[in-house]
Amino acid sequence: MLMTCRHVAQLRDVYLDGELSASLTAEVHAHLLQCPECQNQFEMFRACGELIAKDHPELELDSGFAGRVLASLPRTSPLSASARLRTRRDARRRFWRLLISSSVPAAAAVLFFSVLIWPTNEATGPSGLVRGVSVEATEATGVHQVAKSTLNAVAETQRATRSLKQIVKISVDDARRDVSEEAQKAGAQVQPPKITFTDLLLAPFRDLLQPVETPPATPPKPQEEVVRF
Amino acid sequence: MREDAANGRLTPLRERRLIEEAQRGCAESAHALIVAHQDRLNAFIWRIVRNNHDAEEVCQDTFLRAFKALDSFDFSYRFSTWLFTIGYRLCLNALRKRKDYSGDVDFTSMQTDGRGEAGRGVLEEVANSDEAKRLKAIIWDSVDQLTPSQRATVLLFYKESLSCREIGEVLGMPAATVKSHLHRARGRLKEVLEKQWVEDWSLVRFAEAGRSA
Numbered sequence: 001m002l003m004t005c006r007h008v009a010q011l012r013d014v015y016l017d018g019e020l021s022a023s024l025t026a027e028v029h030a031h032l033l034q035c036p037e038c039q040n041q042f043e044m045f046r047a048c049g050e051l052i053a054k055d056h057p058e059l060e061l062d063s064g065f066a067g068r069v070l071a072s073l074p075r076t077s078p079l080s081a082s083a084r085l086r087t088r089r090d091a092r093r094r095f096w097r098l099l100i101s102s103s104v105p106a107a108a109a110v111l112f113f114s115v116l117i118w119p120t121n122e123a124t125g126p127s128g129l130v131r132g133v134s135v136e137a138t139e140a141t142g143v144h145q146v147a148k149s150t151l152n153a154v155a156e157t158q159r160a161t162r163s164l165k166q167i168v169k170i171s172v173d174d175a176r177r178d179v180s181e182e183a184q185k186a187g188a189q190v191q192p193p194k195i196t197f198t199d200l201l202l203a204p205f206r207d208l209l210q211p212v213e214t215p216p217a218t219p220p221k222p223q224e225e226v227v228r229f
Numbered sequence: 230m231r232e233d234a235a236n237g238r239l240t241p242l243r244e245r246r247l248i249e250e251a252q253r254g255c256a257e258s259a260h261a262l263i264v265a266h267q268d269r270l271n272a273f274i275w276r277i278v279r280n281n282h283d284a285e286e287v288c289q290d291t292f293l294r295a296f297k298a299l300d301s302f303d304f305s306y307r308f309s310t311w312l313f314t315i316g317y318r319l320c321l322n323a324l325r326k327r328k329d330y331s332g333d334v335d336f337t338s339m340q341t342d343g344r345g346e347a348g349r350g351v352l353e354e355v356a357n358s359d360e361a362k363r364l365k366a367i368i369w370d371s372v373d374q375l376t377p378s379q380r381a382t383v384l385l386f387y388k389e390s391l392s393c394r395e396i397g398e399v400l401g402m403p404a405a406t407v408k409s410h411l412h413r414a415r416g417r418l419k420e421v422l423e424k425q426w427v428e429d430w431s432l433v434r435f436a437e438a439g440r441s442a
């Protein structure tokens with residue numbers, strides 16, 4: 001004997017909770033095949049469940065949220081000292097990324113414009129002759145001028161690089177001092193790491209150089225599929 | 230620190246490692262745990278408190294309290310369930326502080342767009358159709374009109390796929406009470422949605438992660 005609509009309505013919640021027995025579930029399904037009204041009602045609950053599960057109208061938290069949480073930890077928390085070190089290290093990384101990203105194009109621009117705006121030979125006449133010298137000789141002179149200006153620009157860049165190295169050395173010393181102070185404050189037992197110029201240069205690329213973690217050998221256990229309405 | 234995750238979620242083994250490292254004072258691991266759980270937790274909290282500022286504050290407090298008590302975390306439970314438990318209690322505190330919080334459901338004040346015979350029609354299958362958007366708004370309004378405990382039950386059941394027993398642990402009530410909340414919530418949804426005169430709900434489909442705001 002087929003179930004009535006009233007009977008199905010009584011079993012609806014237990015069915016939607018996924019706790020109805022297999023035999024009663026089969027009877028409910030048989031009734032739904034025959035009754036468009038009950039079927040439409042169950043589809044309504046299916047749509048609600050789908051929307052609640054899949055729709056995300058809420059605002060997302062910004063990328064700095066996790067950092068703010070860690071920064072709000074009480075000083076007595078063991079995470080607090082580690083979090084402050086992390087914050088200073090992140091700030092240092094951002095500074096060096098900015099410096100490296102801005103200095104390379106700046107140096108290239110200096111070189112490029114110094115070649116362009118270097119004064120050319122003004123003795124060239126409209127006919128291309130200079131005091132009896134041929135056009136080919138003038139052009140050779142021009143190439144020489146370009147080479148000379150390029151060499152001057154390179155020398156300028158070398159001077160700028162030497163100054164940059166001095167700045168870096170000072171910053172490395174500062175960084176070592178900062179880490180030692182923080183470690184002492186935190187009462188850390190571990191020796192602060194030695195920071196070299198190479199460490200600072202490679203700091204922005206550290207993530208790329210990390211070895212990739214291999215996934216576990218055993219496949220994950222398949223989850224039991226539960227249809228929720 | 231990289232996280233192994235499907236759909237942005239940590240594997241149980243990875244999560245356990247992060248928790249143990251955070252217990253030993255590793256801020257990187259704590260940071261990774263926050264990032265892995267913040268969006269889901271915020272979504273749940275936001276639906277309960279219905280206020281952006283309060284939601285972020287409650288979310289932050291939840292993590293702070295969790296890290297404060299991290300040493301006592303029981304690995305037989307899921308970390309997310311624990312976060313939801315703390316978050317729900319903080320949500321109730323936030324709601325109690327508000328002057329307009331009554332805890333009652335005012336279902337009769339809901340705006341319903343009942344359609345007569347002339348308005349019946351077949352819905353399009355695409356989730357972003359005007360009709361689907363309208364139904365989305367009505368369904369979410371219905372959920373928002375539930376009591377906090379009914380709303381939390383519905384969200385944890387459908388969004389987080391928790392069992393009634395797990396929901397009971399989060400909300401601090403027996404599984405039977407959770408089922409009662411769930412059934413009552415469905416009854417209220419039915420009352421509102423039946424007035425929408427949708428001819429064929431089987432055509433209504435909502436796509437994954439549609440930002441309706």
